[in-house]
Amino acid sequence: xxxxxxxxxxxxxxxxxxxxxxxxxxxxxxxxxxxxxxxxxxxxxxxxxxxxxxxxxxxxxxxxxxxxxxxxxxxxxxxxxxxxxxxxxxxxxxxxxxxxxxxxxxxxxxxxxxxxxxxxxxxxxxxxx
Numbered sequence: 372x373x374x375x376x377x378x379x380x381x382x383x384x385x386x387x388x389x390x391x392x393x394x395x396x397x398x399x400x401x402x403x404x405x406x407x408x409x410x411x412x413x414x415x416x417x418x419x420x421x422x423x424x425x426x427x428x429x430x431x432x433x434x435x436x437x438x439x440x441x442x443x444x445x446x447x448x449x450x451x452x453x454x455x456x457x458x459x460x461x462x463x464x465x466x467x468x469x470x471x472x473x474x475x476x477x478x479x480x481x482x483x484x485x486x487x488x489x490x491x492x493x494x495x496x497x498x499x500x
Contacts, residue, residue, distance in 0.1 A: 384493045385434065388427030388441045391486045395420025395448075395479060402475040413472070416479040419448040423486075442490045445483045452480040 399417025406413050422444045430437025455476025461467040462474070 384438055384490060385427045385430035387486070387489060388430055388438065389424050390427075391445075391482060392420040392423030392425075392427060394482055395423065398475055398478050398482075402471060406471050413475065415451070416448075416475060419444060419479065419483070438490060438494070442487060445487050445490070448483045449480055449487065452476040452483070456480050 395416045397420075399414045399420065402416065403409065403411075403413035423441050426437045426441035426444060428437070430441060455473050458467055458469075458473040459477060462470050467473050
């Protein structure tokens, strides 16, 4: 038995977008609170998360606009966190100058890559349907 294909408007992608955004807000706030330097750059995941929450809310009513915008935000976030991911080697060896930034950036990277995969698969499924 095959499962019905749903469009992004009837799928859970807008809700998933809001949840992913909320997770990133928490990552940013924790990064800031756990940091000794209290750098405002620790809030970058929170900014990305807030944008995703807005896109998810918009996507609930206008999925083409909201979810496409969310995927662009996610892609920009992935590209922006690559330097932190590349710092994982220094983190493991104990040579990282900003270990919390590497962890926060890597968590953000992984969450956004998973979200991109889910979002793209949703659009491919809707296109086929």
